[in-house]
Amino acid sequence: MERAERGMMAWSLAGHDRGKLYVIAGVEEKYAWLCDGDIRPLEKPKKKKWKHIQIMKRIPVEFRDIQWEHVKNEEIRHSIKAIGLQNDRR
Template sequence: MIFSPGMLVRSKKGRDKGCIYVIIDVNAEYVYLADGRIRTVCHTKRKNKKHLQIIKKTICTSYADNEAVKEVISRYSRLDTNENSKVPNVQED
């Protein structure tokens, strides 16, 4: 997998399992992530590449701003919950 800044990823391992982040920077071994709230752009989280799952490839163009990062993550979360809520109702006889 090739990681690049601006991608939306989900953590697969660790205390933050299931959390959604935006990639801020990429190193040879690690990826630096932000969520705009706890992990800001100035205080990124260092995460091993093998512990991440890519959600969207190029979703965040202005990943240097905390507000933009929060907006992208919340927009994705709203879309994800809307798709999961469209489960058809099954009536039992």
């Protein structure tokens, strides 16, 4: 497992959401909790095994040094869009 932190971006590698870009909202030993601010909001993150995601080793500027309790779904949607990448890597 790569070292991951809350706020990093991750691609889904397996499942019906393969190729989708998420923000890591939580970190556990075997799982990551992912959200996209739209279908998977912060209130209902997706639980995914580490082997099923690819972590991007950067944290968007808007997620550095912030309190996660104050992050909004619209900020997550905006940061995913601002990455400038296709949200589908198939």
